[in-house]
Amino acid sequence: MTVLDETESLADEPADARGRVAELQAIRAEALRGPSDKATAAQHAKGKLTSRERIELLLDEGSFNEVEQLRRHRATGFGLESKKPYTDGVITGWGTVEGRTVFVYAHDFRIFGGALGEAHATKIHKIMDMAIAAGAPLVSLNDGAGARIQEGVSALAGYGGIFQRNTRASGVIPQISVMLGPCAGGAAYSPALTDFVFMVRETSQMFITGPDVVKAVTGEEITQNGLGGADVHAETSGVAHFAYDDEETCIAEVRYLLSMLPQNNRENPPATESEDPADRRSDVLLDLVPADGSRPYDMTKVIEELVDDGDYLEIHERWARNIICALARLDGQVVGIVANQPQALAGVLDIEASEKAARFVQMCDAFNIPIVTLLDVPGFLPGVDQEHGGIIRHGAKLLYAYCNATVPRISLILRKAYGGAYIVMDSQSIGADLTYAWPTNEIAVMGAEGAANVIFRRQIAEAEDPEGMRVRMVKEYKAELMHPYYAAERGLVDDVIDPVETREILIRSLAMLRTKHADLPSRKHGNPPQ
Numbered sequence: 001m002t003v004l005d006e007t008e009s010l011a012d013e014p015a016d017a018r019g020r021v022a023e024l025q026a027i028r029a030e031a032l033r034g035p036s037d038k039a040t041a042a043q044h045a046k047g048k049l050t051s052r053e054r055i056e057l058l059l060d061e062g063s064f065n066e067v068e069q070l071r072r073h074r075a076t077g078f079g080l081e082s083k084k085p086y087t088d089g090v091i092t093g094w095g096t097v098e099g100r101t102v103f104v105y106a107h108d109f110r111i112f113g114g115a116l117g118e119a120h121a122t123k124i125h126k127i128m129d130m131a132i133a134a135g136a137p138l139v140s141l142n143d144g145a146g147a148r149i150q151e152g153v154s155a156l157a158g159y160g161g162i163f164q165r166n167t168r169a170s171g172v173i174p175q176i177s178v179m180l181g182p183c184a185g186g187a188a189y190s191p192a193l194t195d196f197v198f199m200v201r202e203t204s205q206m207f208i209t210g211p212d213v214v215k216a217v218t219g220e221e222i223t224q225n226g227l228g229g230a231d232v233h234a235e236t237s238g239v240a241h242f243a244y245d246d247e248e249t250c251i252a253e254v255r256y257l258l259s260m261l262p263q264n265n266r267e268n269p270p271a272t273e274s275e276d277p278a279d280r281r282s283d284v285l286l287d288l289v290p291a292d293g294s295r296p297y298d299m300t301k302v303i304e305e306l307v308d309d310g311d312y313l314e315i316h317e318r319w320a321r322n323i324i325c326a327l328a329r330l331d332g333q334v335v336g337i338v339a340n341q342p343q344a345l346a347g348v349l350d351i352e353a354s355e356k357a358a359r360f361v362q363m364c365d366a367f368n369i370p371i372v373t374l375l376d377v378p379g380f381l382p383g384v385d386q387e388h389g390g391i392i393r394h395g396a397k398l399l400y401a402y403c404n405a406t407v408p409r410i411s412l413i414l415r416k417a418y419g420g421a422y423i424v425m426d427s428q429s430i431g432a433d434l435t436y437a438w439p440t441n442e443i444a445v446m447g448a449e450g451a452a453n454v455i456f457r458r459q460i461a462e463a464e465d466p467e468g469m470r471v472r473m474v475k476e477y478k479a480e481l482m483h484p485y486y487a488a489e490r491g492l493v494d495d496v497i498d499p500v501e502t503r504e505i506l507i508r509s510l511a512m513l514r515t516k517h518a519d520l521p522s523r524k525h526g527n528p529p530q
């Protein structure tokens with residue numbers, strides 16, 4: 001029986017203000033305690049924290065302000081009228097992360113399995129509206145069993161209101177979904193509409209249809225984690241941007257991500273004081289990147305050398321590894337970095353890499369984050385699977401994202417930059433504000449070997465020594481069209497720079513571009529390739 005149970009006698013009502021306050025305190029204590037110690041123990045036994053424990057980890061100590069703590073559902077039937085817990089299974093409110101306002105809602109799995117009912121959905125709608133109006137990030141701590149079946153279509157319609165607000169908030173405020181339990185069916189589309197998705201291994205899963213339905217329809221047998229676990233979505237589907245082993249680490253990384261993002265699309269990301277000298281030379285770069293274009297190297301080592309204190313946050317680290325997307329700081333200013341990774345598929349662009357980078361570029365542009373692109377790209381990945389999978393339209397997504405971006409954009413060609421992939425990776429011709437190249441750069445339509453085989457096919461075939469002729473023609477092509485200064489002589493790059501000075505040059509260039517203003521044509525919205 002709750003404190004305000006309707007069956008209590010009117011004679012038991014408090015007679016004065018002190019009594020009313022005591023009554024309020026008892027009600028709040030009940031709401032804070034949750035359904036029962038047994039339910040809390042069961043949550044902990046699964047390796048999961050309670051909703052309030054999660055909020056405490058996310059927000060600065062003592063900063064949480066709860067909204068509609070005393071809300072209860074009004075549904076009847078199927079025994080619901082006798083189960084009317086406070087909060088209705090979702091905690092909503094706002095607080096601060098490093099002193100900046102953040103809105104949050106957290107499903108309470110102990111109450112109706114965190115399932116969404118009408119009152120539950122209304123609370124979420126309200127906190128989302130507040131976040132949009134206040135211009136502050138929204139974090140959802142997801143641990144719910146989907147729509148509350150006992151409430152029928154009224155519960156299901158609640159998801160529609162969430163999706164509509166996710167879409168309205170897109171590109172306006174940062175939206176972060178933290179998956180800390182199950183998320184099945186239509187509920188999975190809300191995280192998919194947000195900017196970032198975090199997952200915890202073993203305890204969180206996302207799928208549209210569960211293992212039982214999959215088995216009934218296709219005959220395939222698979223576990224929940226095998227179908228929609230954290231590693232599956234971080235490595236295979238690309239649905240999750242981050243995956244961690246425990247909730248504490250996961251939520252700590254959410255705080256770190258928030259420290260790199262602005263409050264909304266009208267603000268710049270927060271700047272910090274950097275102790276890493278802006279003019280620091282990086283002599284190690286001369287040895288990190290081999291001049292031989294056929295030799296791989298780890299692009300993350302280059303990024304570590306360039307950014308403040310070698311510290312960066314990689315987005316989608318384990319999906320589409322042939323391209324790197326990361327947030328970092330240069331002289332205390334947040335930048336987004338897009339870079340080919342020669343260690344994976346030689347750094348080519350394929351379907352997944354194009355999609356990954358396109359979404360990241362769009363996010364950076366939406367939230368006023370300058371973009372630095374590091375090129376070492378031999379082209380698009382050839383193959384029947386890629387062509388039939390739509391590499392043309394998927395590659396066009398990245399091209400569209402760059403062309404549409406109005407934030408400061410700097411590209412740096414480290415080594416190879418061949419064919420259409422060079423153009424797509426923020427070349428000067430599609431609007432990069434500044435384009436630099438190292439002396440090791442090779443900008444061309446294709447590699448020298450392939451070009452020589454096409455251009456000098458007849459001479460090679462008719463030569464007494466075809467292989468010797470081919471080698472000579474390759475050297476001739478390189479000397480004529482692929483020397484490091486060919487593009488600079490034609491104004492296609494702004495400067496060829498000493499690699500050791502790269503950090504200083506990037507910082508100076510970004511400082512100059514900080515006041516950049518660019519207008520897009522007046523339109524309702526573009527029609528990006530799908």
